[in-house]
Amino acid sequence: MHSQQTTESKMAASTSKELNFNIGVLGHVDSGKTSLAKALSTVASTAAFDKNPQSKERGITLDLGFSSFSVDLPKHLAGEKYDRLLITLVDCPGHASLIKTIIGGAQIIDLMMLVIDVTKGMQTQSAECLVIGEITCSKMVVVLNKIDLLPAQKKTQMIEKMTKKMLKTLENTKFANCPVVPVAAKPGGPDSPDTEAHGVDALIEELKRQAYLPQRDASGPMLYAVDHCFSIRGQGTVMTGTMLSGKVVVNDTVEIPALKITRKVKSMQMFRQPVQSASQGDRVGVCVTQFDPKQLERGLVCTPSTLPTVCAGIISVKKIPYFKGTCSTKAKFHVTMGHETVMGRVFFFSLPPNDRVTGATDQEFSFEDEYIYQEELLSPPSKSANQTTEDTDNHQVTSSSSNQQWALIEFEKPVTCPARCLVIGSKLDTDIHSNTCRLAFHGQLCHHITDKNYAETVLPQLKIYKNKSREGVVDRMTDEYSVIGRSLFKKETNLQAFVGLKVELSTGEEGVIEGGFGQSGKYKIRIPDGLKPETVQQLSSSGKKKGKRTGKADDTGEAATPTDDGGGASSKHPPIKISLRFKRYVYDTKKRMIQA
Missing domain, CATH: 2.40.30.10 (Translation factors)
Incomplete structure (x- = not known):
């Protein structure tokens, strides 16, 4: 997709036997992530090393940057179908306002490098990156960067102290006892003349030890996460991103579901090397025609009609x-x-x-x-x-x-x-x-x-429900199989909706609401198995006591309940409570009350 394409393709070996292993570079803003990615990498991809104009102006990474380097296949991966390990670095922005960009990048990584400024230790975004790492990947390497800023006479001691501190911080996470590697990615700081990084070789060896064979599956629908999109005059529009699942081949038709359009794949490259296909885990650039890159900053591309x-x-x-x-x-x-x-x-x-x-x-x-x-x-x-x-x-x-x-x-x-x-x-x-x-x-x-x-x-x-409950008290007994209750409903409540619901008395009997009683919100309860003798005795004695205390009648023509006795209570007995319990489904349009 560049004018250099022919020369580079002649010089580059085929990538067909390279295992692509994605490593996320995460950490707090200004911890040196981009400098570290630059010190490690030999090939830069789109937006790597803060090529974004705004990034250069503000001095911080504003978008995902991708770069890579290739190493011999580690011994513990020998016998696999690969002969080289291609490590793709995903440089994630550390600024707090760009956390959603970090999350997007973290979903495509196999291992995380958490970069810590050794002079400052764990900071706010370092902790957020740690959380994202726990959710999205299984392995992590901590990089203590900027060791060149430590006093020479205390450097070893201070590195050991920070290493212990980091391991203590991580001991209750899935990354307990993970490797901690000290480096100086850009001695002298980002504005200093080019100087050789310290500790990078040791870091590369540690990354090789931590590398594993990720689960890759070329079957099923293709799903491709696009992180950058730009046009090249005379060729078309290039989408760069990572294959999340499936496989894509030159001349395949792919869909951009957010825009509801399909396009044919014209050509593909992996870090400037032309390829005919790409599978899950691969970092690849896909060229299509007749597509305005301004329509897609980042998003998903898939096999047509497979992404809802x-x-x-x-x-x-x-x-x-x-x-x-x-x-x-x-x-x-x-x-x-x-x-x-x-x-x-x-x-x-x-x-x-x-x-x-x-x-x-x-x-x-x-x-x-x-x-x-x-x-x-x-x-x-x-x-x-x-x-x-x-x-x-x-x-x-x-x-x-x-x-x-x-x-x-x-x-x-x-x-x-x-x-x-x-x-x-x-x-x-x-x-x-x-x-x-x-x-x-x-x-x-x-x-x-x-x-x-x-x-x-x-x-x-x-079927999501809420448990509901109401409580009233027994007003009086009409016979050994019926009682009148009050205080369960308001006067204006439509009692018809509650007819047939089961209630329980605090004395243990179960009953059923039969309907309203009078005009003041009272109701009649039928006790199918009858009241217990001791309940009958309590209600009878309460009724007698009430009859002596007042001669007035209520709206039903019967003796009214004194307001100070708690619903038929005598000095010896507490009121008999009535409990109505039911559940109501949150999304039931009919708002029905359900009982077991």
């Missing part, structure tokens, strides 16, 4: 422990899916306590199951917290530990993303100087909803 555009989705979800805020139901978050970040409103839910498998976090979502509504996303289980408490009004789960949780996310605008893709929820509007983690939750898309009218067509199928 979703209006809402159900995800399995976990709260990120470092997020100190509350993840409340109905709150809005910045939601990153695929290569897009959009605003979405979340609704959290989980299996009812009796249906949970203790400790399970991989239960599949199903429209056939019933779920309980949650006011907020619960923190991951702790070893000492395994109790469930309930809200006294709605009886919603508020336990300090939890198993599998899900969320319904409704997007402010449709999102094009692969099925079962990674989802990260953030509060990116948090003050970037507040020294707090803005990443709130992460999960995987379980079910995507493409129907724009999903509120009427899909949500009523979602």
Whole structure:
């Protein structure tokens, strides 16, 4: 795609036997990530080393940069079908306002290099990058950069101290005991004359030791994450990116689903070397014709008709422990899916306590199951917290530990993303100087909803319920199989909606609401198995006591209940309470009350 193409293709060996291994370079702004990528790399790709004009002007990385270098295949990978290891570096911006760009880059890496300024240690964005790494990859190498700035006489001691500090920070993460390598990527600083980097050879050897054979699958639909797009006069438009799945071959027809257009692949290159095909994990440039690059800054390209555009989705979800805020139901978050970040409103839910498998976090979502509504996303289980408490009004789960949780996310605008893709929820509007983690939750898309009218067509199928309860008291007994109750409903309540619902007396009897009684919100309850003798005795004595205390009649023509005795209570007996419990499905258009 360059005028140099012919010369470079003659000089370059075929890449058909090179294993492409993607390493993300992440860390706090100004920790030296770009200098490190430059010191390691031999071939630069689009936007590498801050070629973006704004990056040069501001002195910081504003976009993903890609570069690479090739090394002999490590001994532990010998016997595989490859004879060289091509390491692709994904230089992610460290500035706090560009976190969504970092998330996009982290989804395509096999290993993370967390770059730490040895003079400053762990900083805010370093911690956020660590969180992203825990979510997106299995291995990490910590690079202590700028060791040239340490006093010569104390350098070794200070490096050892920072190494111990980093290992202590990481001991409760998946990266416990990961390698820590000291380097000076650009001795003297970015503005100093070119000087030889220190420690880079040792770092390369460590990266070779940490390299592994990623799972690559050339079968299935092609999915390609585009991070840059530009035109070359006389050739067409070039999209550069990483193959996430499947395979693409020259002359294939591909779709840009966000724009709903298809184009034919004219040619391809991997780091300036022409190739005929690319598979999952490969970093590749794809040239198409008749396409305006201004239409696509970054996004996804796929086999035609294979990538859905979703209006809402159900995800399995976990709260990120470092997020100190509350993840409340109905709150809005910045939601990153695929290569897009959009605003979405979340609704959290989980299996009812009796249906949970203790400790399970991989239960599949199903429209056939019933779920309980949650006011907020619960923190991951702790070893000492395994109790469930309930809200006294709605009886919603508020336990300090939890198993599998899900969320319904409704997007402010449709999102094009692969099925079962990674989802990260953030509060990116948090003050970037507040020294707090803005990443709130992460999960995987379980079910995507493409129907724009999903509120009427899909949500009523979602069996998320709230537990509801009301309490009243027994006013009096009419016979041994019936009582009159009060204080369960307001005077204006339509009691007909509650006829047939079961109630329970505090004395243990179960009854059924038969209907209203009079005009003041009282109601009649039938006790199918009859009242217990001791209940009859209590109500009888209460009735006698009331009859002595007042001669006035209520609206039914019977003796009124004194306002100071708590509903038929004598000095010896507390009032007999009536409990009505039911559940109501959140998305039930008929607002029905359901009892077991």
